[in-house]
Amino acid sequence: MRSVSRRFGETVALDGVDFEARPGEIHALLGANGAGKTTLMRILAGLDRPDAGTVEVFGRRIESFEPGPIRALGVALVQQHFTLVPTLTASENLVLARPEGALLPPGRTAGVRVQKLVEKFGLEVRDGVPASQLSVGERQRLEILRALDADAKILLLDEPTAVLTDVEAERLLGVARALADQGRALVVITHRLAEVEACDRVTVLREGIEAISDGSVDGYTRADLASAMIGTDTSGTITARTTRRTQAAPVCLRVRDVSLGRVSSLTLDVGEGEIVGIAGVDGNGQSELEAALSGRSAAESGEVSISGEPIAPGDPRSRRGQGLAYIPSDRYSWGLIGPMDLADNLELGRVLPIRPNRPARHKAARPSLDHWDVRTAGPHARTSSLSGGNAQKLVLARELDEHPSAVLACYPTRGLDPEAADTVATRLVAAAEAGCAVLWIGAELDELLAVSDRIEVLYDGTLFGPYLPPFDRAAIGLAMAGDAADRARTATGGEADPP
Amino acid sequence: MTSSDTRQPASGTTPSPKSTWPPKLDGWLDAVSRRATAEGILSSILVPVVSALAALVVGGVLIAIDGVNPLSVYQAILQGVFTKSRGFSYTATVATPLVLIGVGYALAYRARVFTIGGEGQYLVGAVAGTAVVTAGGVGDLPRVVLIVMGLGAAMVAGALWGGLAGVLANRFGASIVISTLMLSFIGDSLLQWAVRDGIRDPESYNANSRPITAAALPSFFGQKTHLGFLFALVLVPIAWWLIRRHRWGFRIDALGHNPGTLDANEFSSARVTLSVLVVAGGLAGLAGMVETTGVNIRLGQEASVGYGWDAIIVALIGRLHPLGVLIAGLGMAGLTIGFESAQRQFELPSSLVSLITAFVIIFVVWGDAIAARWKEAR
Numbered sequence: 001m002r003s004v005s006r007r008f009g010e011t012v013a014l015d016g017v018d019f020e021a022r023p024g025e026i027h028a029l030l031g032a033n034g035a036g037k038t039t040l041m042r043i044l045a046g047l048d049r050p051d052a053g054t055v056e057v058f059g060r061r062i063e064s065f066e067p068g069p070i071r072a073l074g075v076a077l078v079q080q081h082f083t084l085v086p087t088l089t090a091s092e093n094l095v096l097a098r099p100e101g102a103l104l105p106p107g108r109t110a111g112v113r114v115q116k117l118v119e120k121f122g123l124e125v126r127d128g129v130p131a132s133q134l135s136v137g138e139r140q141r142l143e144i145l146r147a148l149d150a151d152a153k154i155l156l157l158d159e160p161t162a163v164l165t166d167v168e169a170e171r172l173l174g175v176a177r178a179l180a181d182q183g184r185a186l187v188v189i190t191h192r193l194a195e196v197e198a199c200d201r202v203t204v205l206r207e208g209i210e211a212i213s214d215g216s217v218d219g220y221t222r223a224d225l226a227s228a229m230i231g232t233d234t235s236g237t238i239t240a241r242t243t244r245r246t247q248a249a250p251v252c253l254r255v256r257d258v259s260l261g262r263v264s265s266l267t268l269d270v271g272e273g274e275i276v277g278i279a280g281v282d283g284n285g286q287s288e289l290e291a292a293l294s295g296r297s298a299a300e301s302g303e304v305s306i307s308g309e310p311i312a313p314g315d316p317r318s319r320r321g322q323g324l325a326y327i328p329s330d331r332y333s334w335g336l337i338g339p340m341d342l343a344d345n346l347e348l349g350r351v352l353p354i355r356p357n358r359p360a361r362h363k364a365a366r367p368s369l370d371h372w373d374v375r376t377a378g379p380h381a382r383t384s385s386l387s388g389g390n391a392q393k394l395v396l397a398r399e400l401d402e403h404p405s406a407v408l409a410c411y412p413t414r415g416l417d418p419e420a421a422d423t424v425a426t427r428l429v430a431a432a433e434a435g436c437a438v439l440w441i442g443a444e445l446d447e448l449l450a451v452s453d454r455i456e457v458l459y460d461g462t463l464f465g466p467y468l469p470p471f472d473r474a475a476i477g478l479a480m481a482g483d484a485a486d487r488a489r490t491a492t493g494g495e496a497d498p499p
Numbered sequence: 500m501t502s503s504d505t506r507q508p509a510s511g512t513t514p515s516p517k518s519t520w521p522p523k524l525d526g527w528l529d530a531v532s533r534r535a536t537a538e539g540i541l542s543s544i545l546v547p548v549v550s551a552l553a554a555l556v557v558g559g560v561l562i563a564i565d566g567v568n569p570l571s572v573y574q575a576i577l578q579g580v581f582t583k584s585r586g587f588s589y590t591a592t593v594a595t596p597l598v599l600i601g602v603g604y605a606l607a608y609r610a611r612v613f614t615i616g617g618e619g620q621y622l623v624g625a626v627a628g629t630a631v632v633t634a635g636g637v638g639d640l641p642r643v644v645l646i647v648m649g650l651g652a653a654m655v656a657g658a659l660w661g662g663l664a665g666v667l668a669n670r671f672g673a674s675i676v677i678s679t680l681m682l683s684f685i686g687d688s689l690l691q692w693a694v695r696d697g698i699r700d701p702e703s704y705n706a707n708s709r710p711i712t713a714a715a716l717p718s719f720f721g722q723k724t725h726l727g728f729l730f731a732l733v734l735v736p737i738a739w740w741l742i743r744r745h746r747w748g749f750r751i752d753a754l755g756h757n758p759g760t761l762d763a764n765e766f767s768s769a770r771v772t773l774s775v776l777v778v779a780g781g782l783a784g785l786a787g788m789v790e791t792t793g794v795n796i797r798l799g800q801e802a803s804v805g806y807g808w809d810a811i812i813v814a815l816i817g818r819l820h821p822l823g824v825l826i827a828g829l830g831m832a833g834l835t836i837g838f839e840s841a842q843r844q845f846e847l848p849s850s851l852v853s854l855i856t857a858f859v860i861i862f863v864v865w866g867d868a869i870a871a872r873w874k875e876a877r
Contacts, residue, residue, distance in 0.1 A: 296763050316764050326763065334763040337756045344749070348764040351746045358743075398764075 004053035006039055012041040015208040016053065021154055021185040026176055028196040028217065029189045031205035032229055032480075033282050033443050037189045038080070040205070041156045044187075045077035046070035057154070076147030077156040080189075082139050086132035090114050090125050090142050097146050117145050121177060137168040144175070146289070154185045161195060162283055166489075173198045191229070191281045192220045193481040204228040226477035230445050238413070238425045240450040244469045249273050252437035253324070253406040258302035261288040262461040265302065270406065270437040275429065277452030278441040278463075280480055285461035286441055291408045293439070294326045295319045296334065306406050320349045323405035327395055327412050329441070335395045338384030342369060342376060345383050346398050372397035373423070389420025396427055406437040413447060425451055445476060459485050542870040543818045550829065550862030551816075556596040557856040560651055567845045576837030586836065589722040592794060593832035594825075596621065598731040599786035601817060601824040602738045603779030609742070609774050609819050616664055616679025617783040619686025619808025620657035624784025625791045626693045627656030629798040632699060645714040650788050657784015658777045659679040660686060665773035675776070687803055694800055707799035716793040725793030730785070731825070738821040751775055783807060812860055831856060845856035 001019040005012075014036045021027050031037045042048040045056060056062065057073045084093050091110035094117075105113075114127045123141040131139060146378045147155055157176070161167035161169035161392030173188075173195060176279055180186050180200075188199060196202050196217060204212040204225060211228035212220065220228075257265045262285040270276045280286060291297040293304055298313035306324050319326070319488065328334035330398060336345050342367035347355075355361065359470040365379040376386060386394065392412065399407065409428055413421035432438045441458075442448045448455055451472050456465035457479040467476050478484065559569030580586045589610040600617040607614045628649040631637070637645060656728040660682055688753040693699075693708070716726040742748035750771045753761040758768040786806065791798050813831055817823030 292762060314767050316762070317766065321765075328763060333759045334705065335760060337753055337760050339756045340752065344753075345533070347749075348753075348760070353746045355744050355746065355749065426685070437827055 001040070001044060001054075002054045004040065004043060004050045004055065006036075006043065006048065006050050006422075011023065012208050014043075014050070016178050016397040017205065017208070017210055019044075019203060019210075020214055021187050022201075023153070023183045023185050024180055025201055026180050026186045026188060026199040028199035028216075029187055029205065030191060030193075030196055030202060030212075030225060030229055032191060032445075034207070035205040035229075036208040037205055038158055041077055041158055041187065041189060044070075044154075045075055045156060047077065053356070071150060071152075074151060074153035075156070076150060076152035076154070078140075078143045078147055078158065078160060078438075080158040080162065082131075082143060084131040084139060084142060084146075087130050089129060090127040090131065090134075090145075093131055093142065093327065094149050095144055098150055113149075117149055121145065121148055121175065122178065136163045137165070137172075140164065140172065140176075143367075148179075152184070154187070155179065156187045156189075158189045159191075160188065161190065169195070191481060193225055193478070193483055196225060206231055210302050214313050222481075222483055223433060223474050226481050226483070227474050229481065230473065230477040238447050238450040242333060243428055245271075245274055247451040252307060253408075253439060254305045255293065255306075256303045256305075258289075258292050258304060259300045260292045260297060261285070263288045263292065264461045266461070268456065268461055268463060270439050272405070272437055273432055273435045273449050274453045275432045275438040275440055277448035277455040278439065278458050279445055279448050279455050279476055280443075280458035282443055283418065284458050286410070286458060286463070289458065290329055290408070290441060293408050294324075294334075317349055320402075321403075325399035325402075325407045327392075327399055327407065327409040329410035331391055331395050336383050336391060338382065340383060341380050342374070342383055342386075342394060343379040345394060346379075346396060350402075368397050368401055369394075371483035372401075372427075386416045389417060389423070392416060392420065392424055396424065398448070400431055402426065403434070404431075404436060406439070407431055408441075410441045411443060412443070413442075421447075445473070445480070449473070457484065464488075542867075542874075543820075543823075546866035546870055547816050547818065547823075547827070547859075547863055548711070550866050551859050553862045554855050554858035557858050558851060561851065561854065562566040562845075562847065565847060567847065572841050572845055575841045576834070579837045579840040580833045585723060588834045589836045590726045590829060591724045593835055594828040595725075595793070596786040596790050596806040597810050597813045597831060598825050599727070599734060599789065600779075600783045600807055600829035601813035601828055602731075602734055602821050603782035603823060604749060604810055604814035605817060605819040605824050606738065606742075607775045607779045608755075608814060610751040610771060612677045612754075612772050612775050613676050614661065614664060614776055614779055615676060616661060616683050616686075616780070616812055617786075617810050618803065618805065619679070619683030620660045620783035620786035621790075622683075622686040622803055622806045623660045623787070624653035624657035625787035625798055625802055626690055626698070628653030628786070628788030629708045629711055629791055630693070630698045632711050632792070633700075633709040638713060641716075642713060646716065646792065649711075649714045650785060653784040653788030653836060654781040654859050655784070657787065658781035660784070660855045661732070661776040661778075661780020662773060665776035669769040675772075683807065690798075690802055691800060691835040694798060694802075698798070700797065705795075705799065707797040710796050711792055711798065712796060714792050715796075716789065718793075725789070727786075727789035727793045730789060731828075734782070735821040735825045742821070747771075747774070768793060783810075809856075812856055816859060816863055 001017065003016040003018060004014055006014040006018055006404050017036065017040060019040060029037050029040070039048060043050050043065065046065045046067040046069070054061055057075060060073065062070060080288065085096060088096065091114045094114060095105060095110050105220065111127055114125065118125055123145050125138050125142045125145060126134065131142065134142065160172055164172060176188060189193065190196065201215055202212060202215055202217050202220065203210055206229060251269045252272045253270040255266060255268040257267055265332050266289065268396065292299040295311045295313045295315065300464065303310050306322050310323055311319055311322065311324060332338065343361045346365050346368060347361070356364070362379040369379060372393045374390050374397060376390060383391065383394065407428065412424050412428060416424065425447065428438055428440070440448065453469070455467040455471060455476060456463045457476060459479060459482055462485065464479045517749055530653050555573070559573070562569040567776040601619060604614065604617060631652040632645050664675055664678040664682055667678045668675050695706045696836065698708045700707060718725045742752070750761065750766050753765060754768050754771045762768045791802065809831065813827045814824055817827035834855065835852055841847065842849055842851070
């Protein structure tokens with residue numbers, strides 16, 4: 001792939017990226033969220049097309065980016081999200097992907113086909129059970145088998161280990177090595193440093209540009225890779241706070257041994273007036289943490305309390321009454337009701353049993369909209385007509401207007417332009433300086449470095465930290481890529497995870 | 500439908516919010532329950548009216564195929580409904596259960612709780628109410644007390660029947676469409692058992708209950724229209740007020756538009772779902788008893804005439820708005836009554852009414868799709 005570029009609207013996903021995969025090698029593609037890894041691989045697999053640049057497969061230049069012809073050349077992409085038909089068995093899924101003739105083969109023939117593949121590649125998969133009943137690891141192996149069934153010469157694995165246990169992940173990398181030894185070219189997308197070490201070559205993408213281009217894995221230390229991934233440029237879009245809190249404040253938001261999904265036994269305190277940033281690559285338990293802390297879901301165990309009072313799940317009005325404001329990661333799913341007007345959305349959580357009439361409601365909403373600078377046609381406008389930044393300001397207006405004692409802010413600047421992001425950050429910092437405990441879950445490290453009094457890194461459902469200002473960027477970057485977790489594991493003596 | 504807000508933000512200047520608006524809302528229910536705009540009012544009134552006219556045209560073609568002049572049939576229908584002294588009285592009587600059940604459906608559908616269980620709730624309500632007013636030892640009570648007891652029992656029974664579907668949905672994730680449908684079949688079986696065995700009149704040769712004349716609803720407007728029609732008329736503004744001014748109505752609309760946001764910020768969506776099913780069930784149960792004590796003398800096997808199904812159509816054509824439901828209910832009742840007399844007069848097949856109402860539905864759905872596309876094109 002030569003100087004491949006791709007933009008989506010205003011966003012530049014890839015900016016002149018060169019990439020090569022060679023037979024017999026495993027090439028790691030490393031990068032933080034939104035670095036362009038997946039876009040690059042989708043282009044190579046023909047699921048997307050580049051705006052500029054060329055792609056060659058075995059010396060043949062790709063002209064039309066269609067998945068079919070490219071697959072015929074031997075390129076196979078195993079996507080991050082499973083694409084098996086959940087109700088079909090392993091053999092049925094394989095037949096579906098590559099039918100032989102118009103008639104379905106008898107069950108036994110199809111079973112033999114699976115059996116042969118399983119033996120040939122050493123990828124253990126049970127047949128005769130619907131794919132939905134297979135373990136995550138098995139499903140992953142079946143996806144790979146399906147790619148190999150089509151005789152893939154170039155195998156692209158998009159974050160194959162994200163959902164696997166450590167033992168399974170190790171086993172998968174072993175299989176990848178064996179496949180490379182057979183002369184196949186493998187590309188593994190990852191954000192875990194430990195996995196890069198099992199590869200031959202590495203390319204690091206950051207914001208659509210190669211930070212390390214096609215280097216030999218041996219030539220880089222973990223710290224090199226981590227800093228290439230997160231960058232050293234500290235000039236974020238968000239105005240950095242000039243003063244940080246240094247002494248401990250009374251605890252306001254208390255999280256004790258909370259477990260939910262990926263998150264296991266997480267404990268955390270946020271003091272009054274303190275901003276705690278939760279850094280980490282997406283999918284390490286952020287969404288479960290958000291759900292448990294906001295009371296959207298009941299935690300499997302543990303307790304979240306605010307000023308000593310536990311937060312009851314499924315009771316948003318009490319949560320608000322207790323003083324916990326919630327800025328959801330997806331404002332359109334959990335924050336706003338698009339077809340309703342601004343005044344209605346502003347009232348959520350404190351709607352009176354008998355509501356004033358509409359003109360009165362609109363009038364009541366106006367000062368708040370002005371104060372938070374929600375630029376709109378007026379309180380009567382449909383919320384879905386707002387731009388992202390104004391929609392987020394509307395959420396802030398609702399959540400922060402009543403002077404909460406704690407704020408759970410999940411990706412509060414996601415999808416906003418720099419100006420709007422800065423406004424949102426400034427408002428949250430102002431809330432903290434007024435004595436509010438702010439827990440800021442974010443994906444962009446720069447942003448967290450700019451605002452936090454303390455940073456904790458969420459990796460695989462566990463917190464690593466604390467990191468205190470002045471922040472050691474490199475150390476946080478390493479922790480985000482799992483280095484702290486690896487070392488903790490080595491220290492406690494090996495494999496804690498059950499297979 | 501009072502405020503008409505045409506001051507939309509200039510959509511041409513901002514990058515279309517559609518792409519940033521992930522919840523894919525199934526088009527037309529959204530179109531009908533959203534806040535009124537001038538365009539919205541136009542399409543929400545124009546579409547059903549034009550659809551009804553178009554359906555009548557298609558019906559006319561079918562009548563013509565039968566060898567009768569459709570114009571004279573329609574003329575007879577109009578005469579039947581509007582000029583005959585009993586015409587409107589009959590229409591109001593038939594409209595009563597349609598409106599009572601239809602308003603319940605409208606509330607539920609605004610919340611996107613797709614219950615179709617009105618028929619079962621209606622029958623269960625009729626059985627429970629009849630059981631109470633024909634029980635031993637209540638015969639000496641004053642008529643007013645008996646009426647209140649009967650209607651109350653019917654509402655409670657219907658509410659429980661509807662609430663059961665809500666519990667099944669919230670606890671086990673059962674589909675509300677399926678469970679309310681199944682509960683309707685069970686409700687019908689319950690009626691069959693009740694009139695043959697449970698509350699059968701032992702002195703009657705036929706399978707029916709004891710006479711319920713002691714609890715009969717008073718009539719007005721001549722001899723046919725009963726107190727139930729007044730209930731329907733009162734219910735409409737109450738439901739309208741609930742939607743516009745009460746928190747419960749707000750939560751219903753919020754549930755319909757975005758359950759995730761409702762759950763995270765205002766109230767448990769499961770409990771709103773349950774409440775709306777209980778209320779819709781209660782109204783259907785009330786309709787069952789109102790029909791039994793207002794029109795019939797006993798509860799019999801034939802109590803199930805399909806009001807619970809027809810009211811679905813009434814709610815949809817009425818655009819999930821209480822006033823719309825009232826108009827649609829009267830319209831459908833008028834069509835039914837009118838065709839009944841025209842049918843005898845011109846020897847037409849009895850299936851014509853259902854054919855025409857089915858065409859109304861098809862044209863409404865079609866018309867909404869056209870209106871949505873037309874709106875998008877602009």
